[in-house]
Amino acid sequence: MKRQLIFLTIILQATITLGQTKEQKKTEKWLNKKGIQLNTPKTPEGFERQTDCKGRPIYRKESADTITLITWNGSIAEDLKKFKKTTQEPGFNIYKYPSEVQKNGTVIVNRMSESKFIWRNDTLYLLDTYNEAAAKAQLKLMEDNFAKKISTEEYRRNLESFDESKYPFKPKFKIIYYKGIFKDSYRYKFSKKENFRMESVSLVEMWTENGRTFYEINLDTHTNGRYRFSEDMKYLERNNCRKK
Helix, strand or coil, X not given: CHHHHHXXXXXXXXXXXXXXXXXXXXXXXXXXHHCCCCCCCCCCCCCEEEECCCCCEEEEEEECCEEEEEEEEEEEEECHHHHHHHCCCCCECCCEEEEEECXXXXXXXEEEEEEEEEEECCEEEEEECCCHHHHHHHHHHHHHXXXXXXXXXXXXXXXXXXXXXXXXXXXEEEEXXXXXXXXXXXXXXXXXXXXXXXXXXXXXXXXXXXXXXXXXXXXXXXXXXXXXXXXXXXXXXXXXXXXX
């Protein structure tokens, strides 16, 4: 039996090796040499670690009624040259970490970002940091580049020197959920007093797990508006990530 298991292991390893490309092997060899493992980010000091519904890390910290989350915010493919530079950047393998080596040798790097919430009197507030005016100015640069009004070199130069301070904006907290919000309807539109952007929120799903009620909501906003949480807010994530 032991010999059969060894034989099967050898066949499996050979099959995996045959399926790898030259570029993939080169990248994986460099990662092994540097002792860099996939999907093993470290938890920042002062945070506890949870996972989202896709198994990615969530870093969570609580202070009184304030909840700080650091969660997945997108992935990017980097060639080995670029990835080597990424490994030297502050926060590598904490706020950005490798998750996969593709057949073309590129490394998928998961990046994370911070969100702040307040859970007070059965109401969930989110700190909105979106600077709409600055975003529109950057979009205008991109459109001008596509329309050939400015060269790609000029576009990159303008983007690198872009000064967001010219577009003043003070982040504000806004309500995105409160207990009983979906009592009469699966959708609710906030007043300006509740949510300065006057956004709407809808109930995507509600379920029970280990005796606790969970919700998934979708906030109609400028970016990803999916949130999943337990009714006591001991679990909270901000990813577009369905339970089923």
